[in-house]
Amino acid sequence: MADVFGACPLDCPDGCSWVVTVEDGKATRLRGNRDHPYTAGALCAKVNGYLEHVQADDRLLYPLRRVGAKGEGKFERISWDEATKTIAERLLAVRDEFGGEAIWPFQGTGSLGWVQGLEGSAGRPLWNVLGASRHEMTACSVAGRIGASYTTGTAAGMDPETFVDSKLILLWGTNPLTSGHHVFKFMREAQKRGAYVVSIDPIKTRTAERADEWLAPLPGSDAALALGLLHVVLELGAEDREYIAQNTVGFDEFKDRILQFPPARVAELTGLPEERIRAFGERLATTRPTGIRCTQGMQRHAGGGAALRMLYAIPGITGDWQYPGGGASYSTSGRFTPNLDGILRDDLLETPVRSLNMVRLADELLNQDDPPVKALVVYQANPMGSNPDQRRVREGLMREDLFTVVMEQFPTDTVDYADIVLPSTMQTEHLDVNDGYGHSYIHLNRPAVAPRGEALSTLETFRRIAKAMDLHEPALHASDEEVARTLLGDDLFEELWETGWKRYLPERFVPFTDGFPTPSGKLEFYSERAAEDGLDPIPGYTPSQATRPDDDHPLALIAPASHWFLNTIFANKPDLMAKAGGPRVTLHPSDAAARGLETGDVARVFNARGEFLADVLVADSVREGVVASTKGHWLKHVRGGANVNATTDERDSDMGGGAVYHDNRVEIERAGSVNQDDQQRDQARFAPRGRTAAVQLRAR
The missing domain is CATH 3.40.228.10 (Dimethylsulfoxide Reductase, domain 2)
Structure with missing residues (x-):
């Protein structure tokens, strides 16, 4: 039996330090690191069951190739060699015909790792060599x-x-x-x-x-x-x-x-x-x-x-x-300053490339700019469930001329639109460097157990794609440990290997x-x-649409995080789905009375962009004129096949092209009522049913 230091990789300011107990090659216990001043022995309600999530029946374990129509989720199993050969051929063909900028590497916040995830822009050396468009991470902060x-x-x-x-x-x-x-x-x-x-x-x-x-x-x-x-x-x-x-x-x-x-x-x-x-x-x-x-x-x-x-x-x-x-x-981001240039390798980019705003996914896929986006590589992201203007995102992903690769751990709604699906390791199965954007500690995540099935780390996946493309730039083939050592330096890497974490600022900073x-x-x-930059030089107030009266859509809809999901992560985990329940909207009693709505009704929440169905809760925990929901539900698990992002707008905030998820006006009307039989029926209908139901595999 051994304890292995690690860290939570998820999009949360806490970036917890954790300890994995391993017995006979299996992870048997996960707990917050008691010696860590910020984590202090506690994980969250979402992450406490992480080891169970790693072993879930619907985990993606093998490369897949689409055999049905886009959106159907029908795939057949293929080998890694077949998968990387197909990806290499298609990406090189797109580059040769349309230019490298026709390739969009679409990375999300599924991991904030400095080696495998967003903090280190994992895969950037490959995209630089190919001259791919630069992905702008704008949805969050x-x-x-x-x-x-x-x-x-x-x-x-x-x-x-x-x-x-x-x-x-x-x-x-x-x-x-x-x-x-x-x-x-x-x-x-x-x-x-x-x-x-x-x-x-x-x-x-x-x-x-x-x-x-x-x-x-x-x-x-x-x-x-x-x-x-x-x-x-x-x-x-x-x-x-x-x-x-x-x-x-x-x-x-x-x-x-x-x-x-x-x-x-x-x-x-x-x-x-x-x-x-x-x-x-x-x-x-x-x-x-x-x-x-x-x-x-x-x-x-x-x-x-x-x-x-x-x-x-x-x-x-x-x-x-x-x-x-x-x-x-x-945030605390920016105070930890590793050797990021040494792993990004922007010097490999021969000429400047355009930037594509992730919040504008639908626009970019449907408007067909010059060059058009012809290849989309999605990793650590689930845009079908998380991006605004869901209807138009679906239209973009349905394009038959769009070659789409999705690297994933589970069969998300985005996976259903992929041409090739690649299985990814989870945090207990790979090496990474992690911190948190809400504290002042750096962590080394040591791999605790072998990957399940044929899952590979993000960097190993990109190494195999580079090999299939016959690209020989050494940076494309650096091992996970080599990247971590370049990032941290050998001395800090060795220190963290032994201790698991280190504070990088003085106490009471x-x-x-x-x-x-x-x-x-x-x-x-x-x-x-x-x-x-064309902005007011003095701080001021910029009104949002949510603050402006709208006779057709009089309610301001905001949808913050669920207590049980992290964005769409964990929204397929049965125990957390049961605790979260289905989509719900909370209305102030006066707003509910004006619409004839009562707790237990099913409501249609809508605007010109789309609609979703949700159970009604009438309570004074929201102010008048506001309706509250939560984000994160998978479309395949909810009534109507839509979540709150069916109504959100693909529109920029005032600075940086940020998202406007909470700048949204809707109307609500009664769509039905919920009784106990209905609830039991819906729970059976929309509960996750294992990988062979969520991603239909055809035997080879």
């Missing part, structure tokens, strides 16, 4: 990251562990008890010491229930609320004038902007009572240090970048950036004590870079 960087030069803010020192904690559009729960133990300790916790969210989440106060603004109105709070701070003369004078630029211009947003106006923009805005502003003005936790969900709308820019400006007015427990925490990584070296209320 880009708008907020750019917005924050206009203010402070980086989105890497305060050390989340220092929330234990905060006296006022603002949970702004974030629900850590569902999406990254480890930070909450520091907040709970602060709360025990007398800190006041405010949840700012249109939904009364699990986290909001633990807060001292819940404020429910209209979705997308966050920047307006921030301006109103700062208006109160200025009214009281509570700005930190010394900090502002020494550490910021552009205060006079920003002050003029703030004064345009008195609480009365902000009450109209946010739908919050003026007296509550004033009381909240007074608390902010008089409480040091104040720490703001703001994560990805709250910036997925037309003004998302502006909102994060504003939230990172608040501690510049109050002076909170100078204190442990003060500032804002969107306070950022920006030596200045800000901006052109001026100071916090920039006035940003020349923003002006050069």
Whole structure:
């Protein structure tokens, strides 16, 4: 029996350190690393059953070739040699006829590994050699990251562990008890010491229930609320004038902007009572240090970048950036600086190539730009279930002239549209380097067990494709360990092999004590870079569609993470499916009454883009005018074959081409009622039934 150090690879700020117990070559136990200061022995409700998921009956174990129509999910088993030969021939033919940019490597956040996953842009050397289009990862955090960087030069803010020192904690559009729960133990300790916790969210989440106060603004109105709070701070003369004078630029211009947003106006923009805005502003003005936790969900709308820019400006007015427990925490990404250039190998790219925005998948596949996308290689992503404008994404994936390869662990909805399917290893089966974008630790994930079936690591898959293409560039054939050592250096690799993890920042780290990584070296209320990019040089409020009245679609629909799924990962795991239930929409009692809806009804949620079916829950846990659902359901497991992304828009946010999942208006009508017999029937109909049902294999 042996314990093997590893780490969770999933799209979560916590990036947990874990320990796998191996007996006779089998992983028998998985637990959070008790010695790790952030993980502290605990994994989440989703990952606790990871070993069971690795052994699931519907795991993809062998290469497959499509034998039915696209979308049918009918495949036959083939060898790895057949698969890589086919892929090599097709990709080279596309490159020769249309140019390398006709190939789109479409990578998602299924793994955030530095070797096998997104952090290290796994496969980039091969795509550089082929001259493939550059994939822009824009669905998650880009708008907020750019917005924050206009203010402070980086989105890497305060050390989340220092929330234990905060006296006022603002949970702004974030629900850590569902999406990254480890930070909450520091907040709970602060709360025990007398800190006041405010949840700012249109939904009364699990986290909001633990807060001292819940404020429910209209979705997308966050920047307006921030301006109103700062208006109160200025009214009281509570700005930190010394900090502002020494550490910021552009205060006079920003002050003029703030004064345009008195609480009365902000009450109209946010739908919050003026007296509550004033009381909240007074608390902010008089409480040091104040720490703001703001994560990805709250910036997925037309003004998302502006909102994060504003939230990172608040501690510049109050002076909170100078204190442990003060500032804002969107991400820690960017503070760990490995040798990324050494593994990306952008020097192998002979000429510049175009960039393709992953949020615009349907547009790119249907509009047939010059050159058209003729080959799509999807890995660590499930765009059929996760991308906006689901109907048009399906139309694009149905193109017979589009050669599609999907590298996957399970038969997702996207797999059904593949020409070739390649089985991928899971985290306990390969080497990787992992961190988290919500803490300050780096981890080495050692392979604990042999891969199941014929599954291969991401890099091994690309090595085999490169070999089939007869490409001899050494970077295309570097082993997983060689890539990890290039990334970390030999000394750190050896250290992590023995210890599993290491903190790379000082304890109780306070950022920006030596200045800000901006052109001026100071916090920039006035940003020349923003002006050069065609944006307002001063932080402000950009309204979203969700805040604008629409007679045809009067409800603002937001769909944050499920407590039981991580995007669409785990949405085929039977026990978690049972806990999550099917798609559900929660309406305020007044909105439900106006539509004749009651708890237990089945609703049709729709707009001009599409519709999905969901069970109705009537509750005051959402504000009036807002309907809440969750993302992540597989289409093949739900009634109507559609999830919430049937209604979301393929449209850019204000910065970076980010997604606008929470900038969505719909109407809802009754489609039926649910009784116990119906529920039992649907559970039987839509439960996962094993690999031979989900991906139909034809014997060879």
